[in-house]
Amino acid sequence: GGATKSSTDKAASSAPAAGQSGSANPSAAVKKGLTVAFLPKQVNNPYFNISDAGGNTALTALGESYKEVGTTSATDTAGQVSYVNTLTQQHVSAIAVSAQDPGALCTALKQAMSAGIKVVTYDSDTDPGCRQAFVSQASSEALGRSEVDLLGKELNYTGQIAILSAAQTATNQNAWIGYMQDELKKPQFANMKLVKIAYGNDDAQMSFQQTQGLLQQYPDLKGIISPTTVGIKAAAQYLDGSQYKGKVLLTGLGTPNDMRSYVQDGTVKAFELWDPGKLGQLAAYAAVALASGQISGAQGQSFTAGPMGNFTLGAQGVITLGAPTVFDASNIGQFNF
Amino acid sequence: MTVSTTAAAEQPLLSAGAPRALLDRVLRMRELAILVVLAVMLLATQIDNTSFLSKQGIKDLLLNATILVLVAVGEAVVVITGNVDLSVGSVLGVTAFAAGDLLQHGGNPVLAIGLAVVLGAGFGAVNGVLVGLGQVPSLVVTLGTLYIIRALDSIWVGSREVTASRLPSGYKSFGHNGLSAIPYLALLATVVLIAVGYFLRNYRSGRECYALGSHAQAAALAGVPVRRRVLAAFVLCGALAGLAGALYLARFGYADAGTGSGYELTVVSAVVVGGVGFTGGSGSVYGAALGALLLTSINSVLPAIGVSSVWVEAIDGVLLLLAISVDRIVALRIAGLLRSRARQARTITND
Amino acid sequence: MTDTTAAGSRRPPLIGALRWDTVVGALLVILLAVSFSTVNGFSNALNISFLIGNTLPVAAIALPMTMLVASGEIDLSVGSTVGLSGAVMGALWNHGMNINAIIVICAALGIVCGLVNALLVTKLGLPSLAVTIGTLALYRGVAQIVLGSNSVTDFPQNYLNFGSGRLGGSFLPTAVIPWLVLAVLAAVVLHATGFGRSVFAVGASAEAAWFAGVRVKRVKLSLFVATGLVSSLTGVFWVLHYASATYSNATGLELSVVAAVLLGGVDFDGGRGTLGGAIAGVFLLGTMQNVMSLADVSAQSQTVVTGVLLTVSVLGPRVARQVFARQARLQPLRGKS
Amino acid sequence: MTNPDPEAAAPVLVLEGVSKSFGAVRALRSVSLSLFAGEAHAVAGENGAGKSTLIKVLAGVHRPDEGSVLLDGTPVEFGGPAAARDAGVAVIYQEPTLFPDLSVAENIFMGRQPTRSFGRVDHRAVREAVAALFARLGVAMDPERPARGLSIADQQLVEIAKALSFDARVLIMDEPTAALTGSEVARLFTVVRALREQGAAILFISHRLSEVFELCQRVTTLRDGTLVASEPLAGLTEADLVRRMVGRTLDELYPKQEAEVGEVALDVSRLTREGVFTDVSFQVRTGEIVGLAGLVGAGRSEVARAVFGIDRFDAGHVAVGGRRLKPGSPSLAMAAGLALVPEDRRAQGLIMQMSVERNIGLADLRATTTAGLVSRRAERDRAVDWAAKLQVKYARLSDLVGTLSGGNQQKLVLAKWLATGPRVLIVDEPTRGIDVGTKAEVHRLLSQLAADGVAVLMISSDLPEILGMADRVLVMREGRISAEISRADATEQTVVAAATGAAVGGAL
């Protein structure tokens, strides 16, 4: 029929979220013989390798089975959908997925859930209706604001700054950037001005050239925030080999192994990140809790994540890992991931 | 009843005069169009943003181009022989990681570069043998090896990565230092470019590459060892991709299983923009290098004049189309020129 | 005059049967038979519908692409056309336009995309490989400009059902019907009409075809336009099938299509190939991927298989031809002795 | 170093009992041949008799299935063309094999350019050597221009220059003159004779028997791949030679039928294509054969192409049966009843990698189409029909035309166009590379067509053919029509005079 957006808007938004219904028994025993499949955005990605290894650790501790499947490209949405389909066919107990696209996986994930498979998203969420729970690395708000604070302190709250993001479509990036812009409205940042948001598409070379472009376009630039591990690394490498080394400050999200030499040689003072291993562990515990019926995805339910302690589900089934760690010259030697 | 005398035959050729020949030579240079586009683009950017062509700016431009130039030179040689190598991105990825792996275990930098080159040449040899063996379209064969090499790479590398902190600092500074505004990498690339260009122009085997790209069957009849030349072209291309891999590592201080994926299209674009005919037999490595310089410069120019990165891809596409269209129109003009010239030559002779 | 006209067009049966497209078809049948009997989870209706549904985009674009390659040209911009069509669909839907009108606009857009390729190739005589590498970037870039970072998912349910639903309770996705119509149409046009004859003639020698009165440019133009149109309609299907419109839809699809078409025995130099072979190639690759995923073969190993298949597909026919040419040479000798 | 009595010396090159098959086709059956220093030796035979195959065996392109090749008495096995070349055997192949992207000079010296220190190519030496070669052959061509766009004749001249540049002991020429006019042929022969007198051995193939008699001392005749005779030419007549080739005596070569000349069928008026031809006007009436003569490069083919719509023109118009044609559209020209048999059969006339039946069908797909679908049976019947009419020799209808001999390909092109039933037929070098028997056949066919009311425009570099067949001769020179000569006045002198611009009275 002649449908337009406005005529279906209501129907769409009022559609019940598939996951949240159903009851849960917090004291139910952990089921045995479960298989939890991890479906990261991309296999062989160092970040997801750490997180999924965390998942494996947790499942092994619980005596459940772990498997990992996924595409070799982080933008192969159709491939990720195929994998969801395959896992549905294989009747795994639960899927922990980091979504390449918030919408594209929905149909497939709903099919999986209707086949009795529990679905947890981690790192990157889908629409809330398409999964039971989302394990968030840190609250977007905390991440966004803290990065601005970090840079502000380093710059004495004055000067032009820019953001080097990943893809323009990256949901989590955009959420963080939103909070960064909000934080910058506070009075103490009156002398700090965000002049540009550049996108490096999580590609080393492109991020590299975007950094060059930023510095050419804004010769007075004082600081860059890059909330992506690829971007911050490329930006650091560029600064390291240019006349701007030590003059333009860089912070954002990075892994200690990537950034160690730049912190040691003074290109970067400080950056932050959560522990991706812990993120994976938590996703595994959440998946097992769902499959055992301890939680169903409703707000307020809680479960025990082994040695990590108790976690409670927030609105729309979001489980937050906790505050990120700030790495600088004083502590970077202690981490290895 | 013979018409033309010997003297008459030679006359129009010689009396055409030197100045015209020179103008002709310049006009016939398909590289000219790109050079002009590049110069105009850089100048316009400089006017808009005076810090664009600062010392650091020039250094960045050259550094950005270096790696692409190297791969494009190798690719151009393969394309000139009438083939194409789509596996260069995969080869670059493997070799970058191999060099990095060696270095992070304390290997010698020279050895690491050597390893990358040899490994690349090895993959090139595989391509060359497969193409020569079956005399099959190289596009399909190397599309196959693109997948195979990339997959073997990711099986071997897994989720390991080479990061800057594990590389010797000398290697990294080689990646971004230089003589004033001229980076070492760019010097290296220039040497390679000139060597390959000189070879193609002035050696029999170089000329034979053009011959077999122009008409493979005729080349075989003329006694050109077709398979050997094709193999050599692929080996050179692989070796240069390998060298580029090692330099990529020096430049970006990083390599993992995904390094260089999707690079083949950029390389092919550079070669095509550089006026190297895809049907083989025409164009030069200098053109390919200019094409590479043009493409990478666009990616530096756009951010420098503050174009939002949303627009970058579309503008890239338009510029690529413009470049090949301009090149084509120039070529058509020259063909027209030739036609009327041949007519004139004949008229003079017959009179 | 030994054996002239009277010998007729009989071929030794073995050589006739050993055409590469038949080989690919046979491989597909064997693979299906083996998978049905031995691979767990392959044979149920849901999996088959997943398999077909996920292969349909490639299968659809392979139809005009086969003709295009047979005519000696190629279109690498198809993936971007799919993406652009999806992006426009999302953007217009967000503007509240009627969905049917949107689909018509997308179709028109596809025709324009094809026309741009066609005119650059026929008017300027540029190589299509170079042109479509350019439009590959251009169309994707425009998609990015049109939709930006948005992801549109709330299309009307009955349309989404068309994209991901099945015919009754069977294993056939609804969208198979229009595809089948298209496939039959394409097969008839290519193999049984004068136009089809011209396509092969143009591919084998454009000059000789022009001397024979074939309107070479018009043939090429119509093939490019058809490719653009089918790609944009596939873009609409993609959005409905995955319930997601983003600018990055179907990134890299062009290589899958080209790989499948070449695997199906269509000669890259033009002039030779069959539609049946190309379709067999498409489904051989699709089934392969499905089976390997079910068998927990990693994505990397799957890529190796794809690569090897492609390489074999070009080496295979040639080697086969040599072997059978030798046999044919020996046969008369044997007959005499 | 002349050798007055070649038979006395040992032969340079010997072919002993050589057989060669391609699949089911047996192209050569136990053929032997001896070639002596200082002689020019002709190989004669119908189309598909195996002449080119024989040469390719000698040149190392094909390896013989049986038999051997002896050079200076020792058996040699050439691994490829390069090996034969290094042994002093230079070959001009039937179809020119040039590199379109490279300059003419590079084409001539590819693979064996003179070098300077460090093995570098000496570009100047190449240029000078080519200039000298061209001077010897009287060719006016810019050695620096790319080979792309050269006419067939120019390509052939480059091939000849290439072969001469080897200073080979054995020079093999497979129909080098097929595309050349008298003046070029004369010059070529002067050069070849000089070579022969210096002791080179020449193997020569041509379907123009007069040329054979003019140049050669001995002749080897092949029929269907078997050796008929190898003998001195002295004492043979053309008729003898023809009988050896075809196994029977031949009728008249130019069987001109008288036809009733009717309406103007093709009217070309003030046609101009900038820099190519200027102000070309002529008419062809039904039932008439109009010959178009001229030197190589005079622009005859270009006019034909423009008339048929292959190329656009800048001024003037073309009308068929009184209706103006839209320029630049072969399909509309065909619809108006025009047909063009182009000069380059490999690039323009046929699609080499398509089958015999599809090639014949391509020019008139409508004839085999019912309700939008092509009927394979109709396609096949038509092909069988027309192939038989023109006596095309092939093994199977599904064979690729690329595997047919040159002459049979030429017949196929004719078949393809005659099958369209044209009102106006333009033939550009219709008998290039066709053997005498078939040539007569083609001439009879053209006559017959004219008698049936078809208007025929015949472009030919074969002057006797023009004089024998044409009702009227148009002569082109440097892109203009320089003369129109009636059949009665057309003689070798008048036509050549008009073509070269030499002052001979009575032409205009």
Ligand SMILES: Nc1ncnc2c1ncn2[C@@H]1O[C@H](COP(=O)(O)OP(=O)(O)OP(=O)(O)O)[C@@H](O)[C@H]1O
């Ligand atoms: N490569 C090939 N593959 C298959 N058949 C071939 C091949 N080359 C030649 N033939 C066949 O061998 C036979 C002899 O051909 P050849 O070219 O030697 O004839 P020819 O005497 O040179 O004729 P023409 O005067 O027409 O040039 C023909 O029947 C031809 O079809």
Ligand SMILES: Nc1ncnc2c1ncn2[C@@H]1O[C@H](COP(=O)(O)OP(=O)(O)OP(=O)(O)O)[C@@H](O)[C@H]1O
């Ligand atoms: N495609 C082309 N590009 C450039 N020059 C061409 C092209 N085709 C022909 N020529 C040149 O145009 C001139 C006229 O050639 P054309 O073929 O019309 O001559 P012709 O009288 O038919 O002679 P012949 O056919 O015997 O060579 C020649 O000098 C030829 O080299």
Ligand SMILES: [Mg+2]
């Ligand atoms: Mg021959």
Ligand SMILES: [Mg+2]
């Ligand atoms: Mg001609």
